[in-house]
Amino acid sequence: MAKSAAVLSASAKGARVTISDVAEALSLTKSTVSRALNGYPDISQSTQLRVKRMAERMAYQPLSHAQAIKTGRTRSLGFVLQLADHDAQRPFLAEFLAGLSEGATAQGYTLTVASADNEEHLIETFQTLLRDRKADGFILPRAMVDDPRVKLLRKADVPFVLFGRQFDPEGCCWFDIRGEDAMRDAVLHLAGLGHRRIGFINGGTIYSYAKLRREGFEDGMAQAGLTLEPELMRENAVTMEEGERAGASILDASDPPTAIVCAVDQTALGVYRAAHLRGLVIGHDLSVVGYDGIKEGAHAQPPLSTFVVDNRASGVALAGLLIRRIRGEPTVQLRKTSLAHFVNRGSTGQNTRHE
Amino acid sequence: MAKSAAVLSASAKGARVTISDVAEALSLTKSTVSRALNGYPDISQSTQLRVKRMAERMAYQPLSHAQAIKTGRTRSLGFVLQLADHDAQRPFLAEFLAGLSEGATAQGYTLTVASADNEEHLIETFQTLLRDRKADGFILPRAMVDDPRVKLLRKADVPFVLFGRQFDPEGCCWFDIRGEDAMRDAVLHLAGLGHRRIGFINGGTIYSYAKLRREGFEDGMAQAGLTLEPELMRENAVTMEEGERAGASILDASDPPTAIVCAVDQTALGVYRAAHLRGLVIGHDLSVVGYDGIKEGAHAQPPLSTFVVDNRASGVALAGLLIRRIRGEPTVQLRKTSLAHFVNRGSTGQNTRHE
């Protein structure tokens, strides 16, 4: 206990506790301590334990950049914000980042965030980050069908995980929400309420979710015994403006639908507006379901039914996955979990004019 | 030029260019190169130049964590996301982060993002980040009147900059938007249109902006020759719900206002709703101006006039300031710039019922 006092005073001193301090306190060498801490197999169980205990007691924490100089790894996850992406503008981001940072912190990692405004700049950003070893791996939001980031990182043999499906499985690890199920459920929900003519506005076709969500919609229609009307289906709308345009063209069809399902929340707001301009009242003349996790607050105005997605949980999951990858631990190659749930805010009831 | 070829092949080799490579290429020692690059005064102008040129040519970039081991600085800026904050939910964040990362990158810095869900966790997060030297300094969004972060960082003598005013100037460096001017302008604008009874809904009183914005409002009223009616003024509303409540209570006053100025955008949406429930039409019975940078897209529905703030530019500015601080270069202690501009979307026209 005399030693204990010395130990504590050393760590309370203000100066960081180094591996040498721990070694000294145990009359061992740095290298032994290092190996014990990193779980090398050539250290006896007993010393392994002694070392770990002492390290704990002295609140020793290896300095990540001191390790990095040898190992090349900084214990930091990279995330590149794509400003062109429509997500950038949405509540999505804060939650997702919080999730990432939470997941990272839980394992002693940090999150390094960079940004890029176009694709050129994007890969340049990755390269800089890699060259300077600012990140051990990357989280890639919004998986694309033909993803330039994936190509780059694969070639450079850098660990990464995707938020969104990846069809070419090679060396890929992804996590995704089952958006296709959400789309199907929306259709079934609407059909159950008596809707027969249901429109669909899909999101950006460059993203891998678009194909899936369309299939989900089509599945739902098939299951409900309804026929697909190409006239009522649109692709590639991600902003409110695009949603308005798509919605308008669908509503102006010869035989317009009584409900519209949107693969992206922002577009639903556009539909809402298009309907408004045509004198249609949501929940009365037209029902709208939006997917993608519009949150209460900001958008509570329109009585929009929506699938709410837990982006924070997604972030936590992805951070965890990436860390496993970095450490070379086995990861589940494919991952699908439904973190979406439906919130009916009353716009999907059977429309009055069809009673 | 024979040497040049060797040099280039070395750097093209794939392995990073180290300081030794540069030294060797010039037949100098590492230490000389290091001092030349860091602008030490004991290196001759000529070699200084030679070294810098060669470093440039070889695309040499010092490894930040290798330097960090000696200097303690990682060339990284810290940013702690506060989830409880109402900003977390808004487009604000993406833009601001992009600005920070842009400003950081421009000077060879990176951005380290962490998160905290409550105040306890908040200072813990700062401490961890500091202990592990994950950040050389911090950007603190949403300056508070009595800011726990400031206390902590001041005591620890760590560089930081605030987004928002700080009244205790000691060791503080901040950057802010002139929200007070925006509030004053809103009042003058409304008064110019003939409004005489103008309500005010202020934001969170824990933030330093609240005092300023109220003063701005009061200034405007005074300049317009209007008297303040405490009955039409509310404090401490930041969410849409709180805005709705405040708006409702103002609209239910014995002699309600014809216009309401909101210090926070979200609350304006609440007012919009409160007005709606009372059968009031915005732009007809009531005018609303919201400050804080609601962006087009999401909120275009309500014809709300608003001050749009350039959060990205703010981020760039703050990153620059912080870097100066970290480097110990002189910084302007106080900084006020107006990056806000007014966007009239038609809700501030003179109301019909007062024609």
Add this chain to the structure above:
DNA sequence: ATGAAAGCGCTAACAG
């Protein structure tokens, strides 16, 4: 004005 040498905190050969 430059070089030689030491060392930052840590990992990783190689011995024993």
Add this chain to the structure above:
DNA sequence: CTGTTAGCGCTTTCAT
């Protein structure tokens, strides 16, 4: 199993 030794890339005394 553990200690010895070297070295990662860089900075920083201390000589010269």
